[in-house]
Amino acid sequence: xxxxxxxxxxxxxxxxxxxxxxxxxxxxxxxxxxxxxxxxxxxxxxxxxxxxxxxxxxxxxxxxxxxxxxxxxxxxxxxxxxxxxxxx
Numbered sequence: 001x002x003x004x005x006x007x008x009x010x011x012x013x014x015x016x017x018x019x020x021x022x023x024x025x026x027x028x029x030x031x032x033x034x035x036x037x038x039x040x041x042x043x044x045x046x047x048x049x050x051x052x053x054x055x056x057x058x059x060x061x062x063x064x065x066x067x068x069x070x071x072x073x074x075x076x077x078x079x080x081x082x083x084x085x086x087x088x
Contacts, residue, residue: 003059
């Protein structure tokens with residue numbers, strides 16, 4: 001089963017990072033205020049970025065890595081700016 005790490009841009013400009021085996025279902029949950037405590041109070045605006053993994057463990061590692069990054073570094077990843085990503 002494939003797992004997807006994703007970033008959601010919220011209404012206030014913040015970025016939520018998560019993972020799921022069904023991103024469409026998870027997106028709907030976030031919009032129904034069932035998704036997470038964070039997106040319940042920081043309304044999701046758009047799916048910013050996704051990355052597919054072959055197993056749950058690698059997806060969990062990647063999610064935790066990205067969650068530790070700065071806002072600017074997350075935006076660099078989402079925009080595909082690899083040069084900026086490496087500098088940050």
